Every structure is written in C-alpha cells, then in structure tokens.
Amino acid sequence: xxxxxxxxxxxxxxxxxxxxxxxxxxxxxxxxxxxxxxxxxxxxxxxxxxxxxxxxxxxxxxxxxxxxxxxxxxxxxxxxxxxxxxxxxxxxxxxxxxxxxxxxxxxxxxxxxxxxxxxxxxxxxxxxxxxxxxxxxxxxxxxxxxxxxxxxxxxxxxxxxxxxxxxxxxxxxxxxxxxxxxxxxxxxxxxxxxxxxxxxxxxxxxxxxxxxxxxxxxxxxxxxxxxxxxxxxxxxxxxxxxxxxxxxxxxxxxxxxxxxxxxxxxxxxxxxxxxxxxxxxxxxxxxxxxxxxxxxxxxxxxxxxxxxxxxxxxxxxxxxxxxxxxxxxxxxxxxxxxxxxxxxxxxxxxxxxxxxxxxxxxxxxxxxxxxxxxxxxxxxxxxxxxxxxxxxxxxxxxxxxxxxxxxxxxxxxxxxxxxxxxxxxxxxxxxxxxxxxxxxxxxxxxxxxxxxxxxxxxxxxxxxxxxxxxxx
Amino acid sequence: xxxxxxxxxxxxxxxxxxxxxxxxxxxxxxxxxxxxxxxxxxxxxxxxxxxxxxxxxxxxxxxxxxxxxxxxxxxxxxxxxxxxxxxxxxxxxxxxxxxxxxxxxxxxxxxxxxxxxxxxxxxxxxxxxxxxxxxxxxxxxxxxxxxxxxxxxxxxxxxxxxxxxxxxxxxxxxxxxxxxxxxxxxxxxxxxxxxxxxxxxxxxxxxxxxxxxxxxxxxxxxxxxx
Numbered sequence: 051x052x053x054x055x056x057x058x059x060x061x062x063x064x065x066x067x068x069x070x071x072x073x074x075x076x077x078x079x080x081x082x083x084x085x086x087x088x089x090x091x092x093x094x095x096x097x098x099x100x101x102x103x104x105x106x107x108x109x110x111x112x113x114x115x116x117x118x119x120x121x122x123x124x125x126x127x128x129x130x131x132x133x134x135x136x137x138x139x140x141x142x143x144x145x146x147x148x149x150x151x152x153x154x155x156x157x158x159x160x161x162x163x164x165x166x167x168x169x170x171x172x173x174x175x176x177x178x179x180x181x182x183x184x185x186x187x188x189x190x191x192x193x194x195x196x197x198x199x200x201x202x203x204x205x206x207x208x209x210x211x212x213x214x215x216x217x218x219x220x221x222x223x224x225x226x227x228x229x230x231x232x233x234x235x236x237x238x239x240x241x242x243x244x245x246x247x248x249x250x251x252x253x254x255x256x257x258x259x260x261x262x263x264x265x266x267x268x269x270x271x272x273x274x275x276x277x278x279x280x281x282x283x284x285x286x287x288x289x290x291x292x293x294x295x296x297x298x299x300x301x302x303x304x305x306x307x308x309x310x311x312x313x314x315x316x317x318x319x320x321x322x323x324x325x326x327x328x329x330x331x332x333x334x335x336x337x338x339x340x341x342x343x344x345x346x347x348x349x350x351x352x353x354x355x356x357x358x359x360x361x362x363x364x365x366x367x368x369x370x371x372x373x374x375x376x377x378x379x380x381x382x383x384x385x386x387x388x389x390x391x392x393x394x395x396x397x398x399x400x401x402x403x404x405x406x407x408x409x410x411x412x413x414x415x416x417x418x419x420x421x422x423x424x425x426x427x428x429x430x431x432x433x434x435x436x437x438x439x440x441x442x443x444x445x446x447x448x449x450x451x452x453x454x455x456x457x458x459x460x461x462x463x464x465x466x467x468x469x470x471x472x473x474x475x476x477x478x479x480x481x482x483x484x485x486x487x488x489x490x491x492x493x494x495x496x497x498x499x500x501x502x503x504x505x506x507x508x509x510x511x512x513x514x515x516x517x518x519x520x521x522x
Numbered sequence: 523x524x525x526x527x528x529x530x531x532x533x534x535x536x537x538x539x540x541x542x543x544x545x546x547x548x549x550x551x552x553x554x555x556x557x558x559x560x561x562x563x564x565x566x567x568x569x570x571x572x573x574x575x576x577x578x579x580x581x582x583x584x585x586x587x588x589x590x591x592x593x594x595x596x597x598x599x600x601x602x603x604x605x606x607x608x609x610x611x612x613x614x615x616x617x618x619x620x621x622x623x624x625x626x627x628x629x630x631x632x633x634x635x636x637x638x639x640x641x642x643x644x645x646x647x648x649x650x651x652x653x654x655x656x657x658x659x660x661x662x663x664x665x666x667x668x669x670x671x672x673x674x675x676x677x678x679x680x681x682x683x684x685x686x687x688x689x690x691x692x693x694x695x696x697x698x699x700x701x702x703x704x705x706x707x708x709x710x711x712x713x714x715x716x717x718x719x720x721x722x723x724x725x726x727x728x729x730x731x732x733x734x735x736x737x738x739x740x741x742x743x744x745x746x747x748x
Contacts, residue, residue, distance in 0.1 A: 337740070
C-alpha cells in the first residue's frame with residue numbers, strides 16, 4: 051500500500067519534473083562534471099577518513115604500550131616505583147603531550163600531571179576523548195583508565211591538540227582541493243560541450259548545405275565516432291542523388307519520348323478533322339490515334355513502374371520463390387509464340403535453389419528478355435533459357451543467335467529509352483531492359499549483357515536463399 | 523444486365539454509359555460517393571462499376587466496404603487512376619471482384635463487366651459438363667468433343683477452352699486470358715496469347731466447317747455456337 055503510494059508519487063514527480071535541459075551537449079557535459087565531482091569527493095573523503103583514523107590508531111597504540119610498561123613497574127615496585135617511573139617519563143617528555151595520573155584507594159593523587167580524576171571516566175575498558183584544563187589552558191585529550199592492585203588506579207593519555215590541528219589542516223586542504231576539482235570539472239564540461247558542438251556542427255553544416263539544394267556536399271570523415279553518422283548520412287545522400295538523377299532522367303525522357311507519340315496522335319487527328327472526306331478515313335485516323343495514345347499509356351506505365359521499383363519500396367510481395375515452376379511456366383507460355391516466329395525455345399531450367407523475391411516481377415523480367423530474343427533472333431535459330439549457379443548467385447540466362455549488340459550499345463542497353471541502331475525499326479520503347487534492371491536491383495541482383503557470338507546472352511544474377519543444411 | 527456506374531469525371535462517365543447502353547445494358551449513374559452508395563444499397567444491380575476516387579467524402583473503397591459489410595455480394599469492378607500494384611491489392615482485399623486502371627479501352631471494360639455479371643448469377647450445382655452448340659467439354663474426364671468427335675488438347679489448351687466456353691457469347695480480352703488462364707499480371711510485348719488461341723483454333727475449328735472462336739478487332743476473342 052505504502053509502496054504503491056510512493057511509486058505513484060514518484061511517477062507523478064517524474065511527469066512533472068521532466069529534465070529541463072534539451073541540449074545533448076550540455077547534458078553530456080553536466081553528466082561528465084557530476085561524475086568527476088562525485089568521484090573526486092569520494093576519493094578525498096577516503097583520504098581524510100583514512101588519515102585521521104590512522105592518527106587516532108597511533109595514539110591508542112602508544113597509550114596501550116605505555117600502560118603495559120607502567121603496569122609492569124607497578125607489579126615490580128608498587129606505588130613508589132610507578133610514581134618514579136611516571137615522573138621520569140614526564141621529565142623526558144619534550145613534546146609535553148603525555149598525561150598520567152596515579153590515584154590511591156582513597157582517590158588521592160599519588161603522581162602524574164593531571165589535576166584530578168575526570169568524572170566522566172567510569173569504565174576501564176575504553177578510550178575517552180575529552181576536553182581538559184591543563185596548566186591554565188584548555189586542550190583535548192584521549193585517555194584510558196587502568197585498574198591496579200590494592201585499589202590503586204591509573205590513567206594514561208595523550209594530549210591530542212596537535213593531532214586535531216593536523217585534522218583541521220587536512221580538512222581544509224581537502225575541501226579546497228574539492229572546490230578546485232569542481233571548478234576544473236565545470237571547465238572540462240564546458241570544453242566537452244564545445245567539442246560536442248563542433249562535431250555536430252560539421253554534420254549540420256553539410257546537411258544544411260544539402261537542404262539548400264547542394265547535393266554534392268559530403269560530411270568529411272575525421273576518424274572519430276561521429277563517422278558512423280557521417281557515413282550513414284553520406285550513403286543516404288548518395289542514394290538521394292541517384293534517385294534525383296533518375297527523376298531528372300525520367301523527366302527528360304518523358305519530355306522527349308512521350309512527346310513524339312502524342313505529337314503523332316495530335317497530327318493525325320488534326321489532319322483528319324481538316325481533310326478527311328469520308329467516315330472511313332475519319333475512323334481510320336481516330337483508331338490510329340487511339341493506338342498512339344495507348345502506346346503513350348504503356349510507356350507511361352512502364353516508366354512509373356521502373357521509378358517505383360527503383361525507389362525500392364515494393365518489397366511487400368516478397369516471398370521465397372521456387373524458380374523452376376516459374377521458369378517452366380514462362381517456357382510453356384512462350385513456346386507457342388517462339389515456334390510461331392520460326393524459332394526454337396530450348397528450356398533448361400534445372401534450378402533447385404529458391405530466391406527471395408516478388409514472383410510477378412521476376413516473371414516480368416524473364417518475359418522481357420524472352421520478348422527481346424523473339425524480336426531480334428532470325429528465324430531458324432534457337433533461343434535458350436538456362437539456369438546455373440555462379441558462386442552463391444543464381445544465373446538465369448536467355449541466349450539468342452540474333453545480331454547481338456556492339457560493346458557501346460551493351461553498356462547503354464539498360465538506360466531508359468535507349469534503342470540500338472539495329473532496333474530502330476522494331477516495335478518497343480526501349481524500356482524493357484530498364485525494367486529488368488530495376489527488378490534486378492530491387493532483388494539485390496544484377497543484369498549482365500554479353501555478346502554470344504553470335505547473338506546476345508542476357509543473364510540475371512540473383513542471390514539465392516541459403517539452402518538448409520541437409521539432415522543426417 | 524442492370525449496372526450501376528459511379529464515376530465523377532463527366533467525359534469518362536458519358537463514354538462508359540453510352541457504350542454500356544449500346545451493348546444492351548440498363549445503366550444507372552451517380553457522380554459522387556453519396557448518391558452512389560445510396561443507389562448501391564437500395565437498388566438491385568448485377569454489376570457495380572466504382573471509381574476509386576470520388577468527391578463528397580465517400581470514396582469507392584468506402585462504398586465497397588459498406589456494401590460488403592451489409593452482406594451485399596453484388597460483383598464490383600473498381601476503376602482507378604491508381605495503377606500501383608499495392609492499390610490493386612487493396613481494392614481486391616476490400617472485396618472488389620476486378621480492378622481496372624485508367625485509361626482503359628472500352629472493349630476491355632465491357633468484357634470484364636459482362637464476365638462479372640455472369641459470375642454473379644448463382645449456379646444451381648457445380649457443373650461437370652459444359653456444352654456450347656456441338657462442342658462438349660467433360661470436366662471430370664477432361665475430354666472435349668465436337669460433333670461427337672474427340673479432340674485431343676494439351677492441359678493448358680484445355681483450360682483456355684474451358685474459360686472461353688464458360689464465357690461463351692462474351693468477348694474475352696487478351697489481358698483477361700493472361701490473368702485468368704495463366705495467372706500472369708504483366709503485359710507481354712509479343713503476341714503470346716494470340717498464338718495460343720490460334721493453336722486452339724487449329725484443333726477446335728480447323729477440322730470443322732463452322733468456326734466457333736472469333737477474333738473481335740481491338741478487343742479480343744469470343745466463342746459462339748452460331
């Protein structure tokens with residue numbers, strides 16, 4: 051019940067008293083200072099406690115040794131011998147810090163330099179620390195009473211005024227050191243805060259420049275811990291840059307390649323509206339214009355799709371894909387049209403490994419390669435779809451025996467709207483391989499294009515799902 | 523068929539309305555979500571064509587969800603300018619039966635609407651035999667006969683013919699065939715579907731004097747008995 055109340059209160063307090071300082075640098079500096087001051091305090095307290103304890107201990111040991119020696123004198127020679135011994139010691143005591151008192155059974159003083167038996171001393175088994183008056187001035191003494199035979203009692207002690215002086219000096223010194231340390235800690239904290247700010251400022255300066263539109267800025271890497279942030283931000287900037295380039299490229303491409311079919315459709319319609327004399331002519335013109343617009347739509351869709359894939363946001367449909375049925379299905383779909391084009395489709399999809407991916411996109415990618423092969427291969431030749439493992443990657447190759455591409459064209463083949471000279475007269479918009487490329491980069495794979503002597507070998511390289519270790 | 527068209531763009535609405543009426547359908551129209559929802563829940567339609575983005579606070583998906591929430595199973599075709607695959611999935615998940623993106627060819631829309639209308643009619647018992655004219659298909663023994671003569675078909679050709687027979691008298695588009703028979707959702711650049719249909723024709727039509735599979739220009743195919 052009480053515990054609950056306390057917890058309740060604590061939570062309330064926590065909510066009310068939210069830590070007011072937002073600056074990470076200041077908090078860091080404060081924490082640093084606090085730790086420094088606390089540890090210095092602990093360290094100095096230990097020194098103080100240890101030193102004063104040691105001094106106390108020394109006094110006690112000296113008193114006990116002295117008392118044992120005097121007790122020995124008592125057993126040997128009685129009161130007169132002890133009195134002589136005490137007097138002896140007092141005479142030889144240069145520091146004038148030793149205190150003795152020997153009293154008889156009736157409480158009368160026999161020997162010693164204490165004026166009388168202090169009333170507070172009643173027990174024999176412990177040390178007393180008390181203020182006494184000696185030779186007209188007050189001082190502090192530590193003493194202990196010892197019983198002797200025949201009712202005699204003895205007090206042995208030490209004047210500890212000197213020791214107390216040492217303690218005072220020590221305390222003062224330590225307090226001053228602690229204050230110095232605290233000041234140093236505050237200075238250090240400020241310095242740390244400054245360093246902290248400077249580190250953040252270099253990142254802030256770069257990101258601010260980026261926010262202003264200068265995407266070429268990068269955070270300089272200095273080798274300290276903030277490099278982790280710096281590197282991440284730099285990677286992010288690289289990616290943004292690439293995406294921006296992509297957008298720029300697409301908008302240029304749209305400006306150029308979408309205008310053409312739109313212009314064509316417009317020209318056809320305008321021409322028909324001005325010059326067509328029969329309904330048939332008008333219908334024909336309209337139908338062809340609709341076809342042109344459909345082409346615009348399909349280019350548009352392909353572009354959007356590529357852009358979406360390149361943004362890397364379409365991994366929702368990713369599953370483990372068994373490629374063999376997928377490829378065999380495509381072979382089955384394409385076999386008829388390949389044969390129709392006077393070609394032969396050789397399907398060697400002996401793959402057993404799976405990949406992690408979007409099955410529809412992978413189908414689309416392979417279908418695009420097959421479409422290309424059908425488009426360019428001369429009749430009577432083979433189109434081969436084969437799979438192989440290349441290291442830890444799976445290679446899906448579509449090879450044809452068509453004209454292939456020149457080295458320069460191969461390098462540019464997956465650019466948007468790029469069409470090799472030889473392909474100018476075939477249908478298509480030059481987006482097929484761009485889409486394949488986009489699908490591949492979404493899957494962490496690559497598209498590899500090589501001359502096949504003759505023809506073209508287009509290979510999709512995909513990382514495979516690690517196979518489970520076989521049992522047994 | 524009675525069709526409800528909910529579409530806010532006046533040009534597209536007029537175009538679709540005209541086309542559907544020309545095809546012999548009775549069509550009601552609504553240009554906003556509120557009226558659309560009111561009509562959809564109070565009247566009885568064979569198919570509802572819903573635009574996804576509508577003015578007036580109630581969009582296509584809301585209408586669809588409300589309909590399905592009331593256990594109304596009227597087939598719904600969603601029409602949208604959102605071509606994203608995720609949007610398509612969201613539409614189908616909400617209870618849509620088909621999804622088309624704008625811009626579209628009217629022939630494609632008509633074919634899909636008619637296919638949906640057919641689906642809406644409940645069948646009394648699961649069929650095991652499909653008959654169109656002198657063409658018979660036995661779904662259990664997976665055999666096809668025309669005029670009593672057995673026709674040998676590959677498994678895929680069988681499924682293609684089955685789809686055509688089930689939609690006999692309706693236009694089916696190439697995209698519909700690719701989606702329903704092959705379960706592919708991409709746009710092949712080459713004429714893959716045409717080649718498969720022409721192979722099927724070789725077996726189903728060529729040996730007989732009257733062809734049953736016809737090509738509809740700019741649209742697709744139709745299987746007819748006459």
